Amino acid sequence: MTAGSAPSPEAGSAAYVLAVADDAMVYAQRLGEWLTNAPQIEEDMALANVSLDLLGQARALYARVGELDGSGRGEDDYAMFRDERQWRNVHLVEQERGDFAREMARMLWFASYQHELYAAQLASSDPVVAGVAGKAAKEVRYHLDHARHWVLRLGDGTDESHRRMQAALEWAAPYVDELFDDHAAAVTAVEAGLVARLPSELREAAQGRVEAVVSEATLTMPDPPTWRSRGGRDGIHSRPMGYLLAELQHISRSHPGATW
Amino acid sequence: MTVASKSVAGSAVAQAISQIPDPEVPVVSIADLGILRDVAVDEAQRSIVVTITPTYSGCPAMEAIRDRIEHEAGVHGFAAEVRTQLSPAWTTDWMTESGKEALRRFGIAPPGPAHAAGPVTVRLSRHVVTCPHCGSEDTTEISHFGSTACKALRRCNACREPFDEFKAL
Numbered sequence: 001m002t003a004g005s006a007p008s009p010e011a012g013s014a015a016y017v018l019a020v021a022d023d024a025m026v027y028a029q030r031l032g033e034w035l036t037n038a039p040q041i042e043e044d045m046a047l048a049n050v051s052l053d054l055l056g057q058a059r060a061l062y063a064r065v066g067e068l069d070g071s072g073r074g075e076d077d078y079a080m081f082r083d084e085r086q087w088r089n090v091h092l093v094e095q096e097r098g099d100f101a102r103e104m105a106r107m108l109w110f111a112s113y114q115h116e117l118y119a120a121q122l123a124s125s126d127p128v129v130a131g132v133a134g135k136a137a138k139e140v141r142y143h144l145d146h147a148r149h150w151v152l153r154l155g156d157g158t159d160e161s162h163r164r165m166q167a168a169l170e171w172a173a174p175y176v177d178e179l180f181d182d183h184a185a186a187v188t189a190v191e192a193g194l195v196a197r198l199p200s201e202l203r204e205a206a207q208g209r210v211e212a213v214v215s216e217a218t219l220t221m222p223d224p225p226t227w228r229s230r231g232g233r234d235g236i237h238s239r240p241m242g243y244l245l246a247e248l249q250h251i252s253r254s255h256p257g258a259t260w
Numbered sequence: 261m262t263v264a265s266k267s268v269a270g271s272a273v274a275q276a277i278s279q280i281p282d283p284e285v286p287v288v289s290i291a292d293l294g295i296l297r298d299v300a301v302d303e304a305q306r307s308i309v310v311t312i313t314p315t316y317s318g319c320p321a322m323e324a325i326r327d328r329i330e331h332e333a334g335v336h337g338f339a340a341e342v343r344t345q346l347s348p349a350w351t352t353d354w355m356t357e358s359g360k361e362a363l364r365r366f367g368i369a370p371p372g373p374a375h376a377a378g379p380v381t382v383r384l385s386r387h388v389v390t391c392p393h394c395g396s397e398d399t400t401e402i403s404h405f406g407s408t409a410c411k412a413l414r415r416c417n418a419c420r421e422p423f424d425e426f427k428a429l
Contacts, residue, residue: 042402042403042405042413043403045403045405045406045407045413046403046404046405047405048405049405049408049409050405051318052316052318052319052320052409053316053317053318053409054317054318055317055318056314056316056317056318056319057317057318059317059318060317060346127347128346130347131346131347131349132317132346134346134347134348134349135314135316135317135346135349135350136317138349138429139316139317142404142405142427145404146404146405149404
């Protein structure tokens with residue numbers, strides 16, 4: 001794009017799809033860290049499976065971004081060869097892995113958000129976005145159900161699990177607003193018919209799902225947080241992001257062009 | 261699935277491709293699983309276009325299936341182009357009855373009907389899954405996510421054996 005010119009509709013669409021893909025890719029990376037670290041082996045497998053679903057969504061979307069932005073770049077170019085300021089994911093997904101309760105709080109919010117997001121993309125003007133959403137919508141229902149079951153178990157479990165699950169909800173709260181910010185690429189995407197609803201219009205349904213689970217789990221929704229994350233959609237990230245990218249990208253960058 | 265073919269050699273290669281076993285569950289073919297959507301054989305050009313649909317977005321078996329299709333086509337002297345079709349999204353409802361029976365004999369509980377509303381609204385307590393070993397309906401889910409993305413892990417309360425369930429999607 002040359003200075004001063006408006007971005008073309010295709011470039012605007014590419015920026016939007018990139019943000020959706022980056023959320024999925026970064027959260028896939030974080031969830032993959034649970035392998036050998038989850039409280040039980042079934043959970044190692046479960047979180048790796050959720051990670052794999054998200055990775056698959058990201059791969060298909062990155063391939064589409066390379067067509068929309070006219071660069072012809074492939075999935076590895078986006079995942080492995082972009083620097084921190086070029087990533088468009090929200091801060092929620094890049095935060096370091098905390099205890100298991102934090103992961104379930106994060107997954108509950110993120111899956112609730114994705115559930116509404118992909119529903120709004122089912123009739124997308126872009127056939128690939130619509131196709132990915134059709135598959136992803138089914139997968140996310142399982143992610144949401146998985147998070148819901150754990151939040152119920154931990155919230156309505158022992159005093160200790162209840163305390164930690166409540167603390168996890170408080171931890172996640174400052175990162176929630178950013179999911180529902182109407183960033184410029186999303187506004188362009190709605191105008192282009194790429195997605196039916198703005199992020200802010202997904203909030204009521206997504207938050208309603210979270211609130212229902214929290215209530216059933218004998219937990220309480222946190223008070224409005226005193227600060228909130230922002231900047232991810234513009235490539236401004238928090239401290240953990242650089243470390244995450246270093247781990248994600250170092251093999252591809254150490255051995256460029258390697259295949260196996 | 262539609263199989264378009266113009267000659268005996270063409271139908272032989274189409275037949276061979278439809279019989280390719282799933283890499284994770286080798287007792288069922290990719291046709292039985294509903295992964296194989298279309299085979300178009302061009303006898304004159306010795307080329308074949310095979311359309312497959314992924315089960316889950318990140319299913320690693322898709323790469324192996326693609327390789328195997330190209331290999332089988334090559335054995336029959338055809339050049340294969342493998343296309344991935346995302347829409348309509350794959351559903352376990354496309355699995356054939358013989359495929360479901362093969363799963364059961366292999367020790368995997370076949371999927372029930374996929375509900376449009378999805379598993380969130382379906383309470384697990386009402387979700388009856390029959391043990392593939394002893395036939396008991398008294399089974400419980402251990403984990404939503406089993407050895408692969410498409411399976412859940414369950415335990416039979418009658419014979420005490422653990423088993424995989426192919427999840428309805």
